[in-house]
Amino acid sequence: MTHSNTAAVIVVGNEVLSGKVPESNAVFLVRELHGLGVALRAIHVIPDELDVIAETVSAASRAVAHVFTTGGVGPTHDDVTLPAIARGLGRDLVECEEMTAVLRHFYPDGLNEHVMRMAMLPRGARLLRDNGLEFPAVAVENIYVFPGDPKLMQRKFTAIRERFRSTPFTMRRLYTSCDEGPIAALMEEAQGRFPEVQVGSYPVYDNPEYRVLIALESRNAGQVEDVFQYLRTRLPPGALVWED
Structure with missing residues (x-):
């Protein structure tokens, strides 16, 4: 059962858990969500492990109205957030033609198999292009997927932030x-x-x-x-x- 005007943040990254990279995305989202009138119920920091991400995302999506993930999206072997979300929700991972078109724009020299990993999304995923986002944000049910890079994450969240505005505190x-x-x-x-x-x-x-x-x-x-x-x-x- 979800609850209105509530959220959870899931930070994915071995680099955060090992101290290699300081965590700043959750700090940003805490401030932004509170200002929008959204009550943050939990912050999870978890490793780049498919089963752990799937279990955490599945539980969070049932408990709160909005789930925000950061990290684990990209073309490398440890970018498993999107496959994990698909598993956690019991959905197939399929090529999104709209995302493939976006990738062709950003990779004009061609798409190799690693880049194409970013076009494989859980079935039914939505691409959000609010405020002219060139590289859209990805949403699956009530889960919003952001990159781990703080500048990119902040840019994408800022573009779609008004979707979550609620009664202020x-x-x-x-x-x-x-x-x-x-x-x-x-x-x-x-x-x-x-x-x-x-x-x-x-x-x-x-x-x-x-x-x-x-x-x-x-x-x-x-x-x-x-x-x-x-x-x-x-x-x-x-x-x-x-x-x-």
Whole structure:
């Protein structure tokens, strides 16, 4: 069962797991998805192994509304993300004539068997050309497939990002001079009273002006304001430093 306005990110790459390449794609997607009003439920970092990718993608596609994969697409032997998606969804891997035409444009000297690997897509895959994408993004059901190169990934996601826009999140913050201990019970009580709002407290050790940040976030702006007022009137006397 999928849930609306939710997502999972799957980073594919032995080079990430071994520390050869720093991971930046998930960091980018976290920021972008949150700004679009999409709740990220999980980030998976997995190796270039067909069975592992297939299992991870299959489970994620059933659990959330949108799945974003990065890495493992290209002409080399370890680019197995698309075959893995086909396996995970129980689909055949077939040549996409539209993608073959795209490849001919980018490889005018001819397509060898390795380049043609990029034209082999899960049956029923869609090519997304939003905002004039010359090299389209690939989507299969609710799975969106991106390259591992950060610049290419960001360019493709930015082109199709409006497909995922949802009700935005509203956030309010309270900055307090007290530690978490004295307000833990109040926070728990507030969370129980306002279940639609994410109530979080974050200690800060290097700021002389406040010690704990209380963050309130939800798509329900009215409830955010309600819990904001509930907390600010019940904090220990003098504990509230400022709010925004």
